[in-house]
Amino acid sequence: MQELVEYNLVTQAPIIATGLSRSFGTGDNAIKAVDGVDLEVHQGEIFGFLGPNGAGKSTTVRMLTTLLKPSAGTAFVAGYDVVKDADKVRRSIGVALQDAAIDPLMTGRELLTLQAVLYGLSKVAGKNRGEELLERVGLTAAADRRVGTYSGGMRRRLDLALSLVHEPTVLFLDEPTTGLDPMSRLTLWEEVKRLNAGGTTVLLTTQYLEEADQLADRIAIIDHGHIVRQGAPRELKALVGSPTLSISVASSETDEARSILARFGDLRPTSEGTLGVGLARGAEDVAAVIRALDEAGLKVRHLELDEPSLDDVFAEATGYRLEGADAANKPTESEAAPEEKKSRRGRK
Amino acid sequence: MSVSIADPKMMASSSSARSLLRHTFVLTRRSVVGRLRQPAVLAPAFIFPLFFAALGSASFNKLASDPYFTANIATSFMNYAVAGAVLQGVLFGSTSAAGDLATDIEQGFFERLLASPISRTAIVLGRLAASMVVAVVQVVIFMAIFVVAGARIESGPIGFIGLIGGGALLALAMSAMMAGLAIKSGSPEVVQGAFPLVFVLMFLSSAFFPRHYMKGWYRTVADWNPLSHIVEGMQGFMNHELSASQFAKSWLIPFVLAVIGIAFALRALNNRLAAS
Numbered sequence: 001m002q003e004l005v006e007y008n009l010v011t012q013a014p015i016i017a018t019g020l021s022r023s024f025g026t027g028d029n030a031i032k033a034v035d036g037v038d039l040e041v042h043q044g045e046i047f048g049f050l051g052p053n054g055a056g057k058s059t060t061v062r063m064l065t066t067l068l069k070p071s072a073g074t075a076f077v078a079g080y081d082v083v084k085d086a087d088k089v090r091r092s093i094g095v096a097l098q099d100a101a102i103d104p105l106m107t108g109r110e111l112l113t114l115q116a117v118l119y120g121l122s123k124v125a126g127k128n129r130g131e132e133l134l135e136r137v138g139l140t141a142a143a144d145r146r147v148g149t150y151s152g153g154m155r156r157r158l159d160l161a162l163s164l165v166h167e168p169t170v171l172f173l174d175e176p177t178t179g180l181d182p183m184s185r186l187t188l189w190e191e192v193k194r195l196n197a198g199g200t201t202v203l204l205t206t207q208y209l210e211e212a213d214q215l216a217d218r219i220a221i222i223d224h225g226h227i228v229r230q231g232a233p234r235e236l237k238a239l240v241g242s243p244t245l246s247i248s249v250a251s252s253e254t255d256e257a258r259s260i261l262a263r264f265g266d267l268r269p270t271s272e273g274t275l276g277v278g279l280a281r282g283a284e285d286v287a288a289v290i291r292a293l294d295e296a297g298l299k300v301r302h303l304e305l306d307e308p309s310l311d312d313v314f315a316e317a318t319g320y321r322l323e324g325a326d327a328a329n330k331p332t333e334s335e336a337a338p339e340e341k342k343s344r345r346g347r348k
Numbered sequence: 349m350s351v352s353i354a355d356p357k358m359m360a361s362s363s364s365a366r367s368l369l370r371h372t373f374v375l376t377r378r379s380v381v382g383r384l385r386q387p388a389v390l391a392p393a394f395i396f397p398l399f400f401a402a403l404g405s406a407s408f409n410k411l412a413s414d415p416y417f418t419a420n421i422a423t424s425f426m427n428y429a430v431a432g433a434v435l436q437g438v439l440f441g442s443t444s445a446a447g448d449l450a451t452d453i454e455q456g457f458f459e460r461l462l463a464s465p466i467s468r469t470a471i472v473l474g475r476l477a478a479s480m481v482v483a484v485v486q487v488v489i490f491m492a493i494f495v496v497a498g499a500r501i502e503s504g505p506i507g508f509i510g511l512i513g514g515g516a517l518l519a520l521a522m523s524a525m526m527a528g529l530a531i532k533s534g535s536p537e538v539v540q541g542a543f544p545l546v547f548v549l550m551f552l553s554s555a556f557f558p559r560h561y562m563k564g565w566y567r568t569v570a571d572w573n574p575l576s577h578i579v580e581g582m583q584g585f586m587n588h589e590l591s592a593s594q595f596a597k598s599w600l601i602p603f604v605l606a607v608i609g610i611a612f613a614l615r616a617l618n619n620r621l622a623a624s
Contacts, residue, residue, distance in 0.1 A: 065463055066463070067459060067463055067624060068624050069624065090463060090465040091465045095463040097456070097459060097463065101452075101455035101456035101457045101460070102457070102460075103378070103382065103452075103457050105381070105382045105385045105386065106378065106381065110378075110381070114374050114375075114378060117374045118371060118374070118464040118465070118466045119464060119465065120465070146385070162460075
């Protein structure tokens, strides 16, 4: 309790992590999944944790939700230490984990009743809360069907309802829309927004740029266990600054085209088969680039100008793109940002 | 200024012990309902023991004409076969229950439970209690079938209760050991893989054939096999007047095994939690 009082005197932030790290394995085989994460999620915001598979998002969430003990660092959630006061943290938060199954043999209503008992609600309160949540996530009609018959979207909505049974003030959603069709994804986004409007602080992990852009007040980009950027999406995009011009040319002309593009700004990673440049003087350089390519006798097959996106922020921070990225697309050492090169060397 | 948590008015005030009981009860109910909703998994625990009993009765019925058998072991082979069927059914059922626990771990439901403020012990106790409930139902159903087929409980109603209690305690012991394996491995395949070993142990006991007629190493193994003594305690209820030795064999031995099994399961749980 003393810790809670001290914590509240300093900050209202419901999630604070300092130097949070987690390694798996020992000795030479140790893998550092999360390495010194500093995080502060403010009261009432939606915080997006963005990164590719294996970046450390889920490991961080598992530490914050007490499912995994940190190897180093500290974290406070809802005012409680995730290690020393794990039970109090569990009582205060709602968790919908990507890989936490919902028992397919039980009905939606039965699972809500079970969850209510586990969180200490009385029988009547649990029943009422269950009905309210079923209605809220649009599952009243399916409440008495076994979960095994639910679609993916219905399961995720039930998962969300289960995480809300005890009216948590902090909600963790681990990749809540992964694998869902666009319609189900929109439905879930709306529900998350409604929850947040009601005052719930939400930390959601995602590998979808659009999801982070649409939902999050602030985001943190995590790559190889490190947070490489943190801030409001608009601010982060503004930091990248210039728009990206993407072109595609014949593969035999790629090297020459790359050297021409480099005269107009910094080369940026793009999707496979295209070259990208951040235009230093903005869109007004487009005509000059086309002229330069034309004078060199290069035929441009495709040209596209994009204002900075979160993908640009991600690419600028990590050296590769999150969307459409594969191993072949990741930049060579010479193309990668100096910060990334340094960081990668440091991890070897 | 304070960080609010769930509305305290909605929380039922309860002590840790009450919470443990409440959590164990709801998880027991979940396990039992889950078993009932998987008839394909539940059926072998009922069908195979009856099949083996029928097979044994047809094959070894001549034993009933041996004066030693009728004087010291059983009034009929049908009466002899009851305890073996109960033992077999309970072992089948307990393995399935542990398999369900391993499935929970593998598929993530276990993690969902860990993310809630539930007593960790309740996760294991719920499964064990469910095994006992299913075992009680199994014994009652088996008894009903065998009585219709001509079996008689020589020790009367208390012997019937003795059989039910023995079955429940054996289910507790067996499911605790298998639950320990399930928690340690987190793999339903490992649990299922261990079942043949249990089956062999059962065949190397007096579940299907009296020890008196065994020879050599087979007899030695059966003498040392605790399942022999448990099943003979149960056979005692079916075939002899009530005696303390019947309870000692069919209740005390499974009870001791259950204590060891529960300790193993809880240790496995602690190790799994400590490793995370």
